[in-house]
Amino acid sequence: MRKEWRILINIINKADIVLEVVDARDPLNTRDKRLEKLVRKMNKKLIIIINKADLVPRDVLEQWKKILSKDCYTIYLSAKKRLGTSLIWKAIRKFSDKDVVTVAVVGLPNVGKSTIINILKGSHSVGTSPIPGYTKSYTILRVSKWLKVIDTPGVIPKGNREELVLKSVLRPEALEDPIPPAVALIERLLKRNSRELIKRYNLDEETDDPYVFLEKLARRRGLLLKGGKLNIEEAARIVIRDWQSGLIKIYFMPSDYDL
Numbered sequence: 244m245r246k247e248w249r250i251l252i253n254i255i256n257k258a259d260i261v262l263e264v265v266d267a268r269d270p271l272n273t274r275d276k277r278l279e280k281l282v283r284k285m286n287k288k289l290i291i292i293i294n295k296a297d298l299v300p301r302d303v304l305e306q307w308k309k310i311l312s313k314d315c316y317t318i319y320l321s322a323k324k325r326l327g328t329s330l331i332w333k334a335i336r337k338f339s340d341k342d343v344v345t346v347a348v349v350g351l352p353n354v355g356k357s358t359i360i361n362i363l364k365g366s367h368s369v370g371t372s373p374i375p376g377y378t379k380s381y382t383i384l385r386v387s388k389w390l391k392v393i394d395t396p397g398v399i400p401k402g403n404r405e406e407l408v409l410k411s412v413l414r415p416e417a418l419e420d421p422i423p424p425a426v427a428l429i430e431r432l433l434k435r436n437s438r439e440l441i442k443r444y445n446l447d448e449e450t451d452d453p454y455v456f457l458e459k460l461a462r463r464r465g466l467l468l469k470g471g472k473l474n475i476e477e478a479a480r481i482v483i484r485d486w487q488s489g490l491i492k493i494y495f496m497p498s499d500y501d502l
């Protein structure tokens with residue numbers, strides 16, 4: 244068993260309730276069923292928080308909530324914009340009336356776990372960052388008379404590099420060659436909403452070819468290597484970074500999946 248996994252089991256053991264945070268732009272792709280199975284096996288209450296709701300229209304959030312609610316109690320909110328965050332307190336109280344409740348906040352890197360912890364605490368107590376993998380250790384915080392929360396490092400799910408980039412868990416700098424994962428990401432984004440992607444980068448015309456897209460972006464931004472060749476790698480990193488930090492206003496819907 245991996246060391247991180249063993250530590251996580253220890254943390255979950257300390258908790259009465261586990262909050263799994265997922266990204267509203269792609270909840271299915273950013274939930275971790277292995278983690279959910281573990282929580283259930285350990286007989287802990289699980290609540291799913293669909294975070295970053297500010298990046299997705301309400302009717303789509305409702306659709307996702309309906310789907311995830313089949314598996315467990317689900318709420319959606321925006322930690323960054325502080326919208327719907329009182330729902331967390333209500334959800335926790337719904338599942339425990341202990342004098343002091345301990346809650347572990349878990350999920351993939353970059354979904355907003357630490358931002359949620361800070362919202363509950365009401366101050367900037369733990370570090371947050373658009374770069375995935377920021378939180379490296381566990382922090383237990385007393386956020387109110389009756390509530391203790393535990394911030395945790397993101398769990399890296401199973402998957403190849405392309406899949407991990409799509410899930411926003413692998414920073415572009417960690418990739419030796421960012422082009423294949425960027426191509427997989429761009430292909431998916433173009434399929435979902437090519438107009439939005441073209442608009443975001445001010446490109447002159449539509450394309451459904453991710454390589455052509457990267458070339459156009461490199462040209463548009465004047466990304467050149469010595470000798471004048473286009474710096475496609477840098478263009479690839481830009482798209483990955485922008486997706487991970489929420490600058491690309493594209494989201495996925497249940498209808499994009501075979502459910």
Ligand SMILES: Nc1nc2c(ncn2[C@@H]2O[C@H](COP(=O)(O)OP(=O)(O)OP(=O)(O)O)[C@@H](O)[C@H]2O)c(=O)[nH]1
Binds near residue numbers: 296323374376395488
């Ligand atoms: N748009 C938007 N961005 C958010 C929201 N919540 C968090 N973020 C941003 O998402 C990025 C990651 O947030 P963190 O709270 O550091 O995420 P984390 O899950 O703790 O990440 P790791 O520590 O890497 O596991 C930061 O740039 C946050 O500002 C939200 O509700 N909406």
Ligand SMILES: [Mg+2]
Binds near residue numbers: 358395396397
């Ligand atoms: Mg964190």
